[in-house]
Amino acid sequence: MTDRALPHVLVIGGGFGGLWCTRALAAAPVRVTLVDRTNHHLFQPLLYQVAMAGLSSPDIAAPLRHILRRQRNVTVRMDVAREIDVARRRVRLDGGTLEYDYLVLASGARHAYFGHDEWARHAPGLKTLDDALHIRRHMLEAFEAAERAADPREQAEWLDFVIIGGGPTGVELAGTLAEIARHALPREFRHSDPRRSKIHLVEAGPRVLASMPDVLSERARRQLERLGVSVHLGKAVTAIDARGVDLGEERIDARTVIWAAGVAASPLGAQLGAECDRAGRVRVAPDLSLPAHPDAFVVGDLAAVTQDGKPVPGVAPAAKQMGAHAAAMIRARLAGRPSRPFRYRDYGNLATIGRMAAVVDLGRIRFSGAPAWFFWLWAHVFFLIGFRNRLVVMAEWIWSYFTYQRHARIIIGCRDETVGCPSSGEVDGRRTNRQA
Amino acid sequence: MTDRALPHVLVIGGGFGGLWCTRALAAAPVRVTLVDRTNHHLFQPLLYQVAMAGLSSPDIAAPLRHILRRQRNVTVRMDVAREIDVARRRVRLDGGTLEYDYLVLASGARHAYFGHDEWARHAPGLKTLDDALHIRRHMLEAFEAAERAADPREQAEWLDFVIIGGGPTGVELAGTLAEIARHALPREFRHSDPRRSKIHLVEAGPRVLASMPDVLSERARRQLERLGVSVHLGKAVTAIDARGVDLGEERIDARTVIWAAGVAASPLGAQLGAECDRAGRVRVAPDLSLPAHPDAFVVGDLAAVTQDGKPVPGVAPAAKQMGAHAAAMIRARLAGRPSRPFRYRDYGNLATIGRMAAVVDLGRIRFSGAPAWFFWLWAHVFFLIGFRNRLVVMAEWIWSYFTYQRHARIIIGCRDETVGCPSSGEVDGRRTNRQA
Numbered sequence: 001m002t003d004r005a006l007p008h009v010l011v012i013g014g015g016f017g018g019l020w021c022t023r024a025l026a027a028a029p030v031r032v033t034l035v036d037r038t039n040h041h042l043f044q045p046l047l048y049q050v051a052m053a054g055l056s057s058p059d060i061a062a063p064l065r066h067i068l069r070r071q072r073n074v075t076v077r078m079d080v081a082r083e084i085d086v087a088r089r090r091v092r093l094d095g096g097t098l099e100y101d102y103l104v105l106a107s108g109a110r111h112a113y114f115g116h117d118e119w120a121r122h123a124p125g126l127k128t129l130d131d132a133l134h135i136r137r138h139m140l141e142a143f144e145a146a147e148r149a150a151d152p153r154e155q156a157e158w159l160d161f162v163i164i165g166g167g168p169t170g171v172e173l174a175g176t177l178a179e180i181a182r183h184a185l186p187r188e189f190r191h192s193d194p195r196r197s198k199i200h201l202v203e204a205g206p207r208v209l210a211s212m213p214d215v216l217s218e219r220a221r222r223q224l225e226r227l228g229v230s231v232h233l234g235k236a237v238t239a240i241d242a243r244g245v246d247l248g249e250e251r252i253d254a255r256t257v258i259w260a261a262g263v264a265a266s267p268l269g270a271q272l273g274a275e276c277d278r279a280g281r282v283r284v285a286p287d288l289s290l291p292a293h294p295d296a297f298v299v300g301d302l303a304a305v306t307q308d309g310k311p312v313p314g315v316a317p318a319a320k321q322m323g324a325h326a327a328a329m330i331r332a333r334l335a336g337r338p339s340r341p342f343r344y345r346d347y348g349n350l351a352t353i354g355r356m357a358a359v360v361d362l363g364r365i366r367f368s369g370a371p372a373w374f375f376w377l378w379a380h381v382f383f384l385i386g387f388r389n390r391l392v393v394m395a396e397w398i399w400s401y402f403t404y405q406r407h408a409r410i411i412i413g414c415r416d417e418t419v420g421c422p423s424s425g426e427v428d429g430r431r432t433n434r435q436a
Numbered sequence: 437m438t439d440r441a442l443p444h445v446l447v448i449g450g451g452f453g454g455l456w457c458t459r460a461l462a463a464a465p466v467r468v469t470l471v472d473r474t475n476h477h478l479f480q481p482l483l484y485q486v487a488m489a490g491l492s493s494p495d496i497a498a499p500l501r502h503i504l505r506r507q508r509n510v511t512v513r514m515d516v517a518r519e520i521d522v523a524r525r526r527v528r529l530d531g532g533t534l535e536y537d538y539l540v541l542a543s544g545a546r547h548a549y550f551g552h553d554e555w556a557r558h559a560p561g562l563k564t565l566d567d568a569l570h571i572r573r574h575m576l577e578a579f580e581a582a583e584r585a586a587d588p589r590e591q592a593e594w595l596d597f598v599i600i601g602g603g604p605t606g607v608e609l610a611g612t613l614a615e616i617a618r619h620a621l622p623r624e625f626r627h628s629d630p631r632r633s634k635i636h637l638v639e640a641g642p643r644v645l646a647s648m649p650d651v652l653s654e655r656a657r658r659q660l661e662r663l664g665v666s667v668h669l670g671k672a673v674t675a676i677d678a679r680g681v682d683l684g685e686e687r688i689d690a691r692t693v694i695w696a697a698g699v700a701a702s703p704l705g706a707q708l709g710a711e712c713d714r715a716g717r718v719r720v721a722p723d724l725s726l727p728a729h730p731d732a733f734v735v736g737d738l739a740a741v742t743q744d745g746k747p748v749p750g751v752a753p754a755a756k757q758m759g760a761h762a763a764a765m766i767r768a769r770l771a772g773r774p775s776r777p778f779r780y781r782d783y784g785n786l787a788t789i790g791r792m793a794a795v796v797d798l799g800r801i802r803f804s805g806a807p808a809w810f811f812w813l814w815a816h817v818f819f820l821i822g823f824r825n826r827l828v829v830m831a832e833w834i835w836s837y838f839t840y841q842r843h844a845r846i847i848i849g850c851r852d853e854t855v856g857c858p859s860s861g862e863v864d865g866r867r868t869n870r871q872a
Contacts, residue, residue: 069623
């Protein structure tokens with residue numbers, strides 16, 4: 001329990017922005033409530049690995065409560081924010097209404113279909129663990145369906161994959177999928193050959209990894225093609241159905257399509273009464289607060305911040321820095337100190353493509369291929385260890401008996417509260433095969 | 437591809453019975469098709485650990501294709517068997533019809549509600565990975581709901597748990613849940629105290645672990661109570677609703693109820709035209725074939741086998757031995773040798789209860805407490821290593837880049853093929869909080 005007399009900071013969203021803000025308030029004379037609709041913080045840079053079955057969910061997620069258990073001024077609440085009233089300084093959640101003295105909105109972004117919500121049905125996106133498990137299931141079931149298919153044309157459609165969007169996520173997914181099809185699966189099938197899979201990466205713009213310098217985009221494209229990915233540049237998707245994708249006149253037949261293209265900001269941003277950009281991001285004051293409501297801050301992917309004429313990118317380091325800045329501004333207000341504008345420090349930009357394939361842009365230094373891949377690996381292991389001790393995790397199943405800790409306390413899957421789809425199979429008596 | 441001229445053995449179910457049968461046919465002059473509705477073999481003795489968030493799904497499951505990739509006479513097919521025609525020797529699956537020369541039915545058992553299917557809604561059972569993830573989600577969400585609850589009575593109902601059934605699964609779940617509530621969670625909540633959780637274990641019979649000798653049942657009960665579990669013996673459940681359980685006149689208020697009581701054989705057994713026992717298990721000839729159809733065998737939990745006047749128990753070693761026996765009988769038929777009756781070799785019976793608490797019955801030797809717990813641990817690590825190299829698995833996330841193998845290729849979760857419940861949240865535009 002925290003002192004009710006202290007100012008109340010309400011943080012919405014337990015991603016990089018919200019979590020780093022919460023941590024930065026550890027020593028401040030405030031009580032903090034951190035609200036997230038899930039029970040975990042997700043290390044999103046490795047989410048594609050969960051979708052591609054290389055990692056399991058607990059490897060890249062940790063319960064927010066567990067991360068913050070020693071920070072006594074924080075209450076973690078698993079709940080969903082529905083309405084924000086910045087005039088009365090309160091937020092309505094599914095489980096009740098909370099008042100605040102300071103609000104930090106860090107509810108991020110979701111993938112978006114540019115007004116074609118009907119595409120969601122055929123082309124799942126990747127933003128949460130549930131999304132990743134959904135894509136994993138689709139991907140694995142496609143290879144199973146190809147093995148069962150009697151018709152060669154149907155088999156080919158099951159073996160082919162389209163990934164829409166040539167940003168970092170699309171590139172990672174395409175490269176990894178090509179590896180899986182070529183190397184992980186081939187010996188295991190008898191009637192189909194996963195090596196005959198075709199992986200298509202479709203990008204509407206003129207190059208992949210548009211945030212990288214031209215030369216690295218080109219190297220990334222070459223590395224993708226070396227892995228066996230067909231890269232389609234300058235092709236906009238005009239339709240998606242269960243059997244494939246239309247790119248204007250062109251058609252790609254494939255029963256599995258993954259969406260890695262658009263992003264739209266959380267709809268909560270629109271409730272702040274502030275100006276938003278086209279993607280729904282909130283235009284904030286230089287110190288990340290709302291121009292009309294200096295007690296409310298917006299951080300992370302939901303904030304539209306421009307620096308030196310360029311938008312600050314929607315990446316984890318930017319979100320962390322914004323979260324920490326919002327916390328510093330709250331501490332400054334409480335101490336009667338003036339606000340400072342936010343400055344994004346860009347330490348570089350890197351993207352992985354596949355086995356021994358990556359590109360790294362550190363400003364003056366740029367490299368690609370195996371050295372870039374090792375650099376990427378090192379950087380991610382480093383940050384993952386900072387967030388939860390990776391080596392301990394590997395031995396955790398043995399030691400959990402002794403430490404009492406459980407590494408898999410992650411809520412995933414569907415939320416059907418009646419019987420739940422997982423067990424619905426037995427309700428109609430059709431669950432006949434042994435599962436053991 | 438296998439030689440179409442060879443006799444075709446169709447194995448239905450990739451559990452211990454079906455998988456051990458398939459493996460035992462490796463050198464036989466047959467082609468084998470192994471059908472399972474999932475893509476994985478599950479090490480069911482540790483399934484309760486997945487439900488209790490101690491292990492993640494890939495820790496105890498492996499793709500059947502991967503296990504059998506070097507056995508060239510096997511085709512693995514992920515499909516669902518619907519109808520068996522023993523007269524015409526064919527099986528209709530969702531994806532087509534297969535003919536066979538020999539059938540091995542190993543489709544196992546599901547949990548059953550003794551005619552009260554409406555209880556499934558409030559009291560999920562534990563037999564598959566999906567079940568385990570469903571129970572995990574319920575369990576973790578109950579502690580979250582308790583933290584949010586303003587009403588003390590509602591909070592207490594969220595903190596209390598009822599487990600129905602005092603067999604090995606019920607005992608394991610109750611003991612582990614008591615540990616989680618007392619040791620894993622307490623420091624992480626601010627408004628509720630998980631140490632105040634009450635864990636109730638309800639058993640209709642006079643003792644827990646009824647398959648054990650009396651003295652070990654009594655020791656198990658004492659160990660459970662030392663861990664903080666309330667054991668209710670001789671109490672039959674008369675009703676279950678969203679708020680608790682009725683035991684005749686008595687009532688236990690608890691919003692989370694887990695079913696570990698009844699088991700019913702796969703409904704496929706009833707299609708064989710053979711006699712079944714009360715639980716739906718098929719009464720087989722001494723060599724495990726059907727009396728009227730010697731080319732069809734039933735193994736594992738679906739087979740009703742009596743030995744020395746006692747039923748062979750529904751445990752993994754019995755299923756493995758039956759699977760291997762059916763394979764041996766098929767080889768004997770093909771070689772013109774006579775059938776042998778199946779003999780179950782009972783190596784002992786062990787059950788774990790919680791930290792340093794277990795019971796072991798090796799016939800003449802019986803022990804409990806810490807020594808039994810270490811024995812249980814050793815036995816399970818041993819068998820798990822036998823099934824998939826455990827130490828390699830622990831380092832797998834690092835090495836998967838180099839080996840190309842992915843340890844998490846497991847299909848879990850719901851099967852809603854429209855948008856899928858995992859991502860349905862964003863379809864109605866209500867997915868507002870940042871998930872990252």
